[in-house]
Amino acid sequence: MANNAGATESVTNTPPRNSGLPADLKSTPHAVGSAVVSEHIDTLGVNVSDVHPWIGRDVKNFEQCGADEMLEQLLEMCIDPSQSLPPSQKSALLDTSLEAVLHLCNGSGVARKIKQHLIEFCDVESEKPSYSGFVQAANTALRALEKVKVPGIPDFNNDEETKILFHVNDPAIISQTHQGKKSIRKPDIVVVSYESAAGIIPEGKSTNVYQSACKEPTQDHENFQWTQVRTTLELKRPKDRLPHPPSTYNKDYVIPTVLYMDYAKEMNASAQPTDSTPATGPAQTSYKKSNELQNISERLRSSKRGSDHLDSNEPPNIKRSKQDEERQSRREEEEEEEKKKKKKKNKDPKKHPVVQNGLYVAEMFAAHIARQHVISFIVNNDIIYLWWFDRQHTIQCAGINFVQDLPRFVVLLLIMQRMGYEQWGLHPLFEPKPGHQGEIIVEYEENEDKQDKDNRDKKGQDKKKSKKKRVDLTLDMKLDQRTTHFGLRGRATTVFPVKSKALSALPQRSHFRNKSTEFVAKLFWPEEARQSEPEILEEVYKIANEDPDVLGHVPEMVWFHKFEGTSTAIIRKALGIDDTGSRVLYIIVFRKLDPITTLSGDEFLLAWWEVVKCHRALWKRGVHHRDVSPSNLMGYRLGGRFIGVLNDFDLSSIIRFLSSIKDAPKGFERTGTVPFMSLHLLVPKAIAGQVEHVYYHDAESFIWVLTWICLRYKNGKLLSRNRPLDEWLTVDARGCHKEKMSYLATLHDIHPTPSHQKNFDVAMQCLAVVHTYTGPFASIPGDDEIVFSTWLQNHVPQNVLQGNISQL
Numbered sequence: 001m002a003n004n005a006g007a008t009e010s011v012t013n014t015p016p017r018n019s020g021l022p023a024d025l026k027s028t029p030h031a032v033g034s035a036v037v038s039e040h041i042d043t044l045g046v047n048v049s050d051v052h053p054w055i056g057r058d059v060k061n062f063e064q065c066g067a068d069e070m071l072e073q074l075l076e077m078c079i080d081p082s083q084s085l086p087p088s089q090k091s092a093l094l095d096t097s098l099e100a101v102l103h104l105c106n107g108s109g110v111a112r113k114i115k116q117h118l119i120e121f122c123d124v125e126s127e128k129p130s131y132s133g134f135v136q137a138a139n140t141a142l143r144a145l146e147k148v149k150v151p152g153i154p155d156f157n158n159d160e161e162t163k164i165l166f167h168v169n170d171p172a173i174i175s176q177t178h179q180g181k182k183s184i185r186k187p188d189i190v191v192v193s194y195e196s197a198a199g200i201i202p203e204g205k206s207t208n209v210y211q212s213a214c215k216e217p218t219q220d221h222e223n224f225q226w227t228q229v230r231t232t233l234e235l236k237r238p239k240d241r242l243p244h245p246p247s248t249y250n251k252d253y254v255i256p257t258v259l260y261m262d263y264a265k266e267m268n269a270s271a272q273p274t275d276s277t278p279a280t281g282p283a284q285t286s287y288k289k290s291n292e293l294q295n296i297s298e299r300l301r302s303s304k305r306g307s308d309h310l311d312s313n314e315p316p317n318i319k320r321s322k323q324d325e326e327r328q329s330r331r332e333e334e335e336e337e338e339k340k341k342k343k344k345k346n347k348d349p350k351k352h353p354v355v356q357n358g359l360y361v362a363e364m365f366a367a368h369i370a371r372q373h374v375i376s377f378i379v380n381n382d383i384i385y386l387w388w389f390d391r392q393h394t395i396q397c398a399g400i401n402f403v404q405d406l407p408r409f410v411v412l413l414l415i416m417q418r419m420g421y422e423q424w425g426l427h428p429l430f431e432p433k434p435g436h437q438g439e440i441i442v443e444y445e446e447n448e449d450k451q452d453k454d455n456r457d458k459k460g461q462d463k464k465k466s467k468k469k470r471v472d473l474t475l476d477m478k479l480d481q482r483t484t485h486f487g488l489r490g491r492a493t494t495v496f497p498v499k500s501k502a503l504s505a506l507p508q509r510s511h512f513r514n515k516s517t518e519f520v521a522k523l524f525w526p527e528e529a530r531q532s533e534p535e536i537l538e539e540v541y542k543i544a545n546e547d548p549d550v551l552g553h554v555p556e557m558v559w560f561h562k563f564e565g566t567s568t569a570i571i572r573k574a575l576g577i578d579d580t581g582s583r584v585l586y587i588i589v590f591r592k593l594d595p596i597t598t599l600s601g602d603e604f605l606l607a608w609w610e611v612v613k614c615h616r617a618l619w620k621r622g623v624h625h626r627d628v629s630p631s632n633l634m635g636y637r638l639g640g641r642f643i644g645v646l647n648d649f650d651l652s653s654i655i656r657f658l659s660s661i662k663d664a665p666k667g668f669e670r671t672g673t674v675p676f677m678s679l680h681l682l683v684p685k686a687i688a689g690q691v692e693h694v695y696y697h698d699a700e701s702f703i704w705v706l707t708w709i710c711l712r713y714k715n716g717k718l719l720s721r722n723r724p725l726d727e728w729l730t731v732d733a734r735g736c737h738k739e740k741m742s743y744l745a746t747l748h749d750i751h752p753t754p755s756h757q758k759n760f761d762v763a764m765q766c767l768a769v770v771h772t773y774t775g776p777f778a779s780i781p782g783d784d785e786i787v788f789s790t791w792l793q794n795h796v797p798q799n800v801l802q803g804n805i806s807q808l
Helices: 052-060 067-079 087-104 110-123 130-145 194-199 209-213 292-302 307-313 322-345 353-366 406-418 450-459 533-544 569-575 601-620 695-712 733-745 754-772 784-795
Strands: 063-065 164-168 174-178 181-185 189-193 231-236 374-380 383-389 394-397 438-447 466-475 494-499 519-524 557-563 585-591 633-638 641-646
Touching: 052 353, 067 087, 067 383, 067 394, 067 406, 067 569, 087 110, 087 130, 087 406, 110 130, 130 164, 130 189, 130 209, 130 231, 130 406, 164 194, 164 209, 174 353, 181 353, 189 194, 194 209, 231 353, 353 374, 353 383, 383 406, 394 569, 533 557, 533 585, 533 601, 601 633, 601 641, 601 695, 601 754, 601 784, 695 754, 695 784, 733 754, 754 784
Parallel strands: 063 394, 231 374
Antiparallel strands: 164 189, 174 181, 189 231, 374 383, 383 394, 438 466, 466 494, 494 519, 519 585, 557 585, 633 641
């Protein structure tokens, strides 16, 4: 079981481990794809075309596996998610399943009905009319499968809550809120429980759920919720008519060619996919180059200079004439009208089916706490493609021709029918069934506490004992204080308030000063090869005991747990896919902190400076943070004073440990959040992993964070509109480099908010130093102390350096 940290216990120190990475591999654990914007949804929104280019990046570099290999793996999961069968048994299980469903594909009765619905599907000449035939064929097969028994596979459970069916959804919308922004999606077909399908039928209408499922929902129908949706199907129909089913099926169908969907596998970052006219081939899709990211940036840039921004920065002795105000008002009205026209023209732009599918998957991930994976489908003509999504990357299964190879499609339906919530991806502890709320109990084994370990060491004993422990957690996923994740790959960090009687009873360690009685839980998916955040924090705590610049300025980890059975490597090993970069689910409970962005004036600058000093002290002691961003600068109040805290160490590294790990990354991997990364890490050479991450890179990040907050926060609140630098969120690494260089060239054109005027003077002095070292011939000092002094310390007012500020 995992090691866990209590308030009075230290993490068991695991020995250095081989990273499992090739020596020449330059890993890129920094935010990619939708992870870049998932924490900034309140800035960009999710019901706009701004998000799907990043979803496109998430799905573009998918892995592939054969259809039979995936069916075998899913059948094995139906038996026991934790069990691993030898290849011969897996192959035999698929063969037995094909044999068991063959009678549903041939002959009269049910087989004839299924074929009839498939013929209806084949004969329609456009996409929407094909929904009904597909749904009827699938649901007819599902109902017949209720009586089918396959040795080793669980029998059908006739429970309306777990019994599934296919349901036409389009044109009905399914909405969800992400960080205060509402998303609206319209998946073509959804798979839901019988109970959910019955629940949307209007009162007084026909109660035949299966008849209702094959028809478009009317305005009288209730809308489905994403928590009810097991999976989605995105249908495309480029061909007018399709070949009819054969007269007889057998289980040894010979596939003419192995079919995969093509989608921009190594496309250039500036060439974003769109949903152009589908190709005629059944397994092909097409895309065209576009400048979506550039257009978004231009749109944000053009709306940046509104009257509110100008008002807030005009000197108090200058008054604008009424005529000027009227002109400004008319100009704003014209700009708003032009926006509305463009919005109407570009309403619901078509997207590539792979991207559309990715958006639905992101919604399904977001609808469930700690969801481990999502299985979704794209149907192109008569080929169905299964897509497996988890936090590592995407796996596309070779297409199955459900008309010509019906037995395999029916086995797929059998699998979907017999899968439990865990096989669908819900975590059995956090969400034993959809929408579960309330207390959960985490049971684990832990080595004896540190005192017992020390006593054993003194006696020369090394026999390890373990004891079972239980931690109660009451999660509140509905409070506004939670931070959710919208995306597909990466750490997928979710932070939310949590209560625990067991953790509240633990005594606080002596080197912690935060007296808050509130806790927050952090659920995330770090890379397994990287040193874990709990291990890094324990090293940080040792330094805190010896260094006053660190003491009280790091987060207090109360408890953590690693969920061993969640590794994304499991399915990849089973499918024979490279599992490098695998991820695993962690939970860490911290004592609550508040964002530094809630501060203004000297109080903010002092908190920022305390974090800068803490970071520097840790760097000198070999703990390299390497992810400086606004969300990682936090704090708490002690005696009325705000104490700055350097937060989030899950991308950090301890140099003395890395040096003893063979083939481990040596600081060349790109870490950080793109808008705040050093300019020197946003160039092609660094993107290729050829630039070592050194101290001045993080020092520069602190300057960008200071600038960012001064320009975008007023009296502790994010500006509601006309925010400068929004475009930094909407470009890739190279684009961000260009945006930052452009900003440095026009420093005096963008002004801070009034509450950060003095702080911005500090930022300007720091930026002047950054600008000095941006030229191609500039040589940055190799001495970190010189960088610390000349880039940061020399520009901080004396009263802040001495901690002598007036309290607000």
